[in-house]
Amino acid sequence: MIPIAQPIIGEEEIQRVTEVLRSGELAAGRYVKRFEEKFTEFLGAAHGVAVSSGTTALHTALAALGIGPGDEVLTTPFSFIATANSILYVGARPIFVDIDEKTYNLAPGALEEACRRHPGAKGILLVHLYGHPAPMKEIMEVAERFGLKVIEDCAQAHGAVYGGKKVGTMGDAGIFSFYPTKNMTTGEGGLVVCQDEEVALLARRFVNHGQEVRYTHRELGYNFRMTNFQAAIGLAQLEKLPGFNERRRANGERLTAGINNPKIITPVEIPGCRHVYHQYTVRVKGPQGDKEREQFVEHLRQQGVGCQIHYPQVIYRQPVYQGLGLNGSCPVAEQAAREVVSLPVHPALGQGDLEQILQAVNSYR
Numbered sequence: 290m291i292p293i294a295q296p297i298i299g300e301e302e303i304q305r306v307t308e309v310l311r312s313g314e315l316a317a318g319r320y321v322k323r324f325e326e327k328f329t330e331f332l333g334a335a336h337g338v339a340v341s342s343g344t345t346a347l348h349t350a351l352a353a354l355g356i357g358p359g360d361e362v363l364t365t366p367f368s369f370i371a372t373a374n375s376i377l378y379v380g381a382r383p384i385f386v387d388i389d390e391k392t393y394n395l396a397p398g399a400l401e402e403a404c405r406r407h408p409g410a411k412g413i414l415l416v417h418l419y420g421h422p423a424p425m426k427e428i429m430e431v432a433e434r435f436g437l438k439v440i441e442d443c444a445q446a447h448g449a450v451y452g453g454k455k456v457g458t459m460g461d462a463g464i465f466s467f468y469p470t471k472n473m474t475t476g477e478g479g480l481v482v483c484q485d486e487e488v489a490l491l492a493r494r495f496v497n498h499g500q501e502v503r504y505t506h507r508e509l510g511y512n513f514r515m516t517n518f519q520a521a522i523g524l525a526q527l528e529k530l531p532g533f534n535e536r537r538r539a540n541g542e543r544l545t546a547g548i549n550n551p552k553i554i555t556p557v558e559i560p561g562c563r564h565v566y567h568q569y570t571v572r573v574k575g576p577q578g579d580k581e582r583e584q585f586v587e588h589l590r591q592q593g594v595g596c597q598i599h600y601p602q603v604i605y606r607q608p609v610y611q612g613l614g615l616n617g618s619c620p621v622a623e624q625a626a627r628e629v630v631s632l633p634v635h636p637a638l639g640q641g642d643l644e645q646i647l648q649a650v651n652s653y654r
């Protein structure tokens with residue numbers, strides 16, 4: 290079975306982790322500092338704080354921007370659940386805004402309308418879903434007009450570019466995840482970037498028990514620190530990220546050029562955007578409606594092609610969101626949740642794998 294994701298770990302990663310083991314400096318230390326510097330420099334951001342996961346990065350970014358109990362944050366219902374959960378972690382309320390049917394990112398028109406309905410909202414938490422940048426120009430204009438903080442969830446978009454800028458550098462803060470399925474990995478891990486020094490200081494304290502000076506705790510904080518092991522892997526992976534992304538793009542382009550099944554709608558790349566194909570997500574349309582995707586997935590499995598549904602349910606319909614009084618009404622996202630399927634696009638695929646995927650997709654009737 291061709292896997293849907295496959296991290297590529299080489300001798301460089303093994304060597305650097307061995308270095309950490311030999312150094313005896315096992316928790317956060319100079320590897321973490323170096324990783325923060327290198328990743329921040331790669332993006333062109335001002336400050337970076339490495340953390341234990343993308344989820345803790347989201348939690349930290351919201352807290353450092355002063356979003357707290359009772360605040361409203363506009364976000365997408367079509368993402369991994371961590372996006373919206375982070376809003377709940379700080380005691381705020383997610384307001385779910387519908388998405389664009391082609392890119393699956395927040396729809397600026399729906400966002401503006403939601404801002405009018407929620408004039409007291411504090412922030413926008415957007416996602417660059419599947420590695421395709423969200424429409425930052427329009428989102429930043431809305432944010433400015435309504436006085437909202439902007440957090441970019443770039444967990445799936447390391448190195449994606451919008452209008453010449455890397456994602457994560459345009460909002461008030463950006464967050465990344467380095468989970469093994471992502472465009473680069475540290476095992477588990479995450480990072481918060483921001484432009485403002487004060488926000489960076491708050492984030493750094495938040496992930497380290499509220500302390501700047503040892504054993505002086507200024508506010509309630511957490512242990513969300515990254516370890517040197519993770520950073521050592523990250524340093525090696527970061528050097529490979531541009532090559533990984535090129536391969537993802539080439540694989541994505543090969544799939545788009547080769548898919549000729551009228552039931553399958555291929556992903557788009559909006560002009561001015563550089564998609565990094567964290568996922569290659571198609572839509573399945575056909576006379577059988579909801580059943581069509583089920584049959585397509587079954588067909589792919591029989592043909593030895595792994596696939597995954599990102600995501601089968603909008604967040605506000607998840608069991609954990611019932612009873613919170615957070616109903617959403619996002620028909621475009623709900624339809625996407627019934628039709629999308631992600632195909633393998635990762636950099637470990639060979640030409641033979643791509644041909645097998647195409648053969649499987651095109652032979653579906």
Ligand SMILES: Cc1ncc(COP(=O)(O)O)c(C=O)c1O
Pocket residue numbers: 342343344345368369371372416442444445466467468477478479
């Ligand atoms: C869009 C999005 N946000 C947040 C996260 C959370 O990242 P992590 O799994 O590193 O906690 C993920 C990871 O799956 C994600 O895809």
